[in-house]
Amino acid sequence: MIVTPPQFNLSTRAILSMALALILMSIAIPQKAFATQKPRVVSMNLCTDQLVLLLADPEQIISLSYLSHDERSSVYAEEAVAYPTNRGLAEEVYILKPDVIVTGTYSNWTASSMLEQLGMRVERFEPAYQFSDITANIKAMGELLHQSDKADQIIAEFDARLADFQTDPAVQPRAALYAANGYTSGKSSIAHHILVAAGFRNIGAELGYDYGAKLAIESLLMTSPDLIVTNPPGFGHAKAEEMTRHPALDYFQKNMPTEVTTNKNWVCDTPLVLDAVAELTTLREAMARPLTQKEGSQ
Amino acid sequence: MKQTSLLLMLSLLIFLLGAVSVVIGPADVTLGASLTALIQDDGGPLTIVMREIRLPRMLLAIFVGFSLGLSGAAMQGYLRNPLAEPGLLGVSGSASLGAVLALQTGFAATAFYILPLSAITGALLCALILLVISGKSRSILALILSGVAVSALAGSFTSLVLNLSPNPWAASEIMFWMMGSLANTSFNHIWLALPLMVIGWTSLLLTGKAIDALTLGEDAAASLGINLRRLRLQVIIGTSFAVGAATAVAGAIGFVGLVIPHILRPLVGSHPSRLLLASGLGGAALVLTTDIIVRVIVPSQDLKLGVIMALIGAPLFLHLIFTTGRKES
Numbered sequence: 001m002i003v004t005p006p007q008f009n010l011s012t013r014a015i016l017s018m019a020l021a022l023i024l025m026s027i028a029i030p031q032k033a034f035a036t037q038k039p040r041v042v043s044m045n046l047c048t049d050q051l052v053l054l055l056a057d058p059e060q061i062i063s064l065s066y067l068s069h070d071e072r073s074s075v076y077a078e079e080a081v082a083y084p085t086n087r088g089l090a091e092e093v094y095i096l097k098p099d100v101i102v103t104g105t106y107s108n109w110t111a112s113s114m115l116e117q118l119g120m121r122v123e124r125f126e127p128a129y130q131f132s133d134i135t136a137n138i139k140a141m142g143e144l145l146h147q148s149d150k151a152d153q154i155i156a157e158f159d160a161r162l163a164d165f166q167t168d169p170a171v172q173p174r175a176a177l178y179a180a181n182g183y184t185s186g187k188s189s190i191a192h193h194i195l196v197a198a199g200f201r202n203i204g205a206e207l208g209y210d211y212g213a214k215l216a217i218e219s220l221l222m223t224s225p226d227l228i229v230t231n232p233p234g235f236g237h238a239k240a241e242e243m244t245r246h247p248a249l250d251y252f253q254k255n256m257p258t259e260v261t262t263n264k265n266w267v268c269d270t271p272l273v274l275d276a277v278a279e280l281t282t283l284r285e286a287m288a289r290p291l292t293q294k295e296g297s298q
Numbered sequence: 299m300k301q302t303s304l305l306l307m308l309s310l311l312i313f314l315l316g317a318v319s320v321v322i323g324p325a326d327v328t329l330g331a332s333l334t335a336l337i338q339d340d341g342g343p344l345t346i347v348m349r350e351i352r353l354p355r356m357l358l359a360i361f362v363g364f365s366l367g368l369s370g371a372a373m374q375g376y377l378r379n380p381l382a383e384p385g386l387l388g389v390s391g392s393a394s395l396g397a398v399l400a401l402q403t404g405f406a407a408t409a410f411y412i413l414p415l416s417a418i419t420g421a422l423l424c425a426l427i428l429l430v431i432s433g434k435s436r437s438i439l440a441l442i443l444s445g446v447a448v449s450a451l452a453g454s455f456t457s458l459v460l461n462l463s464p465n466p467w468a469a470s471e472i473m474f475w476m477m478g479s480l481a482n483t484s485f486n487h488i489w490l491a492l493p494l495m496v497i498g499w500t501s502l503l504l505t506g507k508a509i510d511a512l513t514l515g516e517d518a519a520a521s522l523g524i525n526l527r528r529l530r531l532q533v534i535i536g537t538s539f540a541v542g543a544a545t546a547v548a549g550a551i552g553f554v555g556l557v558i559p560h561i562l563r564p565l566v567g568s569h570p571s572r573l574l575l576a577s578g579l580g581g582a583a584l585v586l587t588t589d590i591i592v593r594v595i596v597p598s599q600d601l602k603l604g605v606i607m608a609l610i611g612a613p614l615f616l617h618l619i620f621t622t623g624r625k626e627s
Contacts, residue, residue, distance in 0.1 A: 149612075218324060221343045222327075222344070237406070237463070238467035241465075247486055
């Protein structure tokens with residue numbers, strides 16, 4: 001029985017070479033797939049949902065956050081209904097095996113950290129505090145999803161449209177943002193920049209607030225605002241929202257045609273914030289007439 | 299002390315506390331300027347602040363306090379139990395549940411009087427449950443414990459309803475409905491609650507003669523010509539309307555009806571009837587004081603009245619349990 005050792009050697013070599021081939025293939029196949037296929041994505045946050053819907057090809061989207069279907073806060077809700085949703089739980093996202101997971105910096109922290117530990121790629125997007133953050137986020141999402149051309153085109157359109165707004169009109173009415181619990185936004189917020197781009201002055205910034213702060217009704221009244229922008233009431237009922245409709249606030253709204261509220265265009269870092277600017281610009285032009293008269297008479 | 303001079307002193311106290319209440323607020327204005335703006339329209343925002351924000355808050359504190367103090371005195375007189383109080387017996391908590399159900403189902407939005415009437419219905423149901431229990435057992439503590447149970451039940455249902463609300467802010471309002479607050483009240487709240495409170499006050503103030511007679515025992519009272527059924531109805535309707543309407547606009551504020559009759563009882567002597575009006579005024583003074591304290595401690599936040607009220611009331615409640623228990627045994 002002298003033949004046994006070479007036989008053994010042969011089979012060992014065969015096994016080794018097969019194993020090597022398998023390892024090489026397993027590295028080579030995904031790399032090849034990565035080169036031709038764009039990454040498939042799961043979004044766990046309303047605002048990253050919007051960026052994904054704006055930029056990704058339909059086959060890239062595996063799942064969006066459940067809020068993406070909400071007509072009142074999601075600007076692309078109509079497109080979003082075609083996709084499944086998640087509630088930001090680690091296990092439901094993990095079994096979807098996406099190439100990349102996107103979420104906000106301040107949302108689903110526990111779940112997204114766990115997914116990272118499990119070896120998933122997680123990309124976190126900062127909320128936008130100014131218009132340049134919006135274009136930066138669009139650019140970053142474009143690169144992530146291999147959609148840079150599309151992103152660049154959207155950014156160019158956004159910048160061109162933004163430049164068209166007259167931000168320094170002769171009469172700048174003073175507006176206060178007044179959300180649930182009396183929260184008013186300061187100068188580091190998209191809401192502030194929407195007001196400013198529409199030719200208003202933001203009372204929250206006048207008061208020296210950076211991101212924002214809670215403002216008592218009487219403190220708000222003492223600033224004599226020309227306009228109070230509230231949030232639209234939610235479903236059910238909340239005293240937090242009831243307070244933004246305190247009858248004392250009506251004394252400043254007497255000259256206003258209707259109650260002015262924010263809408264879904266204000267919520268996320270999408271090019272549609274400029275629709276909000278356009279709506280407010282129309283309002284400001286309508287307000288400017290009586291205000292000019294008032295200041296002229298003084 | 300003479301009854302009239304006590305009532306006069308309490309009224310004076312309410313007047314002074316009311317004046318302090320309207321000059322306290324986050325807006326930075328001087329005492330003189332704010333009082334001037336309250337009386338004389340300055341055409342600017344300060345008058346609106348004084349008349350539309352601070353004045354209704356001060357008035358509502360008085361009305362809510364009056365309702366709670368008076369209800370406490372009437373319940374204690376009727377049940378001949380110094381521990382009886384709308385907050386402890388679950389009347390306030392049940393009123394909160396009624397109000398929360400009306401608000402979250404949207405029923406309250408259908409007509410303006412639905413909200414206070416739902417709260418009153420909640421209070422009435424609680425009163426009826428307690429009546430059945432107190433009819434079965436003569437023990438003072440059995441009634442209190444049943445009240446605690448009803449109160450816990452109403453509280454958990456309130457939390458459940460608010461947690462199930464589609465509104466993201468609703469769950470944080472559990473605190474308001476359980477501890478009460480007068481923040482951000484307007485004259486709308488007063489017009490909503492006051493007429494119903496007045497019905498409750500009238501019903502309770504008219505029980506005076508009957509609850510005096512009741513100190514002699516039920517049989518003696520009946521032989522004096524007191525209609526005990528009518529008295530029971532008056533106390534239940536009166537308490538439910540006063541406490542229900544107050545809770546609908548200010549949340550459940552406990553301990554007022556316990557503390558005030560206890561403090562005033564030595565001053566009015568052994569007539570429960572004299573305690574009624576005095577406790578109403580005392581309750582008004584206590585809620586005004588508490589509403590001043592919460593604004594002095596944290597001016598810009600909405601510290602709930604129940605926090606301060608329990609700090610005052612809970613030790614007294616413990617003390618009363620000890621002394622009452624001793625008397626019983």
